[in-house]
Amino acid sequence: MLGALGTGIVLASIGASFGALYLLWYLYHQRTRSGASWFMGNVASVAIFCATYGGALLIFDPATRIALEAVAFTSLSFMGPFFLAFGLDYTGRGNLIRTPLFGIVAIVPLLAVIVVATNPAHQLVWTDFQIAPVFGLATAEYTVQPWGVFFLLFSIGTAAVGSLLLIGAVLSYGPLYRHEAIAVVLSTVPPTVGVSVWLLELGPVPQLHLTAPL
Numbered sequence: 001m002l003g004a005l006g007t008g009i010v011l012a013s014i015g016a017s018f019g020a021l022y023l024l025w026y027l028y029h030q031r032t033r034s035g036a037s038w039f040m041g042n043v044a045s046v047a048i049f050c051a052t053y054g055g056a057l058l059i060f061d062p063a064t065r066i067a068l069e070a071v072a073f074t075s076l077s078f079m080g081p082f083f084l085a086f087g088l089d090y091t092g093r094g095n096l097i098r099t100p101l102f103g104i105v106a107i108v109p110l111l112a113v114i115v116v117a118t119n120p121a122h123q124l125v126w127t128d129f130q131i132a133p134v135f136g137l138a139t140a141e142y143t144v145q146p147w148g149v150f151f152l153l154f155s156i157g158t159a160a161v162g163s164l165l166l167i168g169a170v171l172s173y174g175p176l177y178r179h180e181a182i183a184v185v186l187s188t189v190p191p192t193v194g195v196s197v198w199l200l201e202l203g204p205v206p207q208l209h210l211t212a213p214l
Contacts, residue, residue: 006135013054017047035086062131066129076151
């Protein structure tokens with residue numbers, strides 16, 4: 001039975017998704033500004049992740065639950081690259097987005113879509129998926145494999161680089177841009193908290209089967 005805490009977790013996740021959608025609507029009217037389109041991609045990924053995660057906690061059917069987990073996982077893979085592209089474009093380094101090096105960055109989340117979607121065939125992303133209810137929620141447990149860790153760390157790493165670029169802007173720009181950059185950096189806090197909660201649900205990361213093929 002879904003208790004008060006479980007209800008609160010679901011509502012918080014769904015609420016975060018609606019908040020991201022509102023921000024996406026606002027950004028749509030600012031889409032001609034530097035980096036806005038890339039930031040819209042990041043926010044859309046956050047909205048999908050939060051909505052999918054919140055909804056998945058109510059689904060106890062294993063097949064549907066795995067499908068929703070796959071969507072959440074892949075949307076998380078897009079967050080970091082989108083935020084990095086935003087940071088580059090916003091800080092006047094947009095030319096780097098059109099280089100072969102960034103092409104490699106862009107390929108990783110696309111690869112994540114393919115590998116996650118086909119995981120039942122090779123189990124390179126996760127294994128031992130099972131529903132382990134907590135607080136009446138359909139929380140899931142599974143062992144993250146090296147490819148899964150790679151996708152997660154790559155997204156976190158690219159997001160961190162994007163944040164560093166914005167912090168540099170905070171230190172260098174005038175008051176107007178400084179306030180704007182600070183607001184953008186702070187906007188990364190809610191999804192970071194949400195992703196942290198999701199990672200805690202998986203259990204300790206050292207559950208890796210390091211013998212799995214890379």
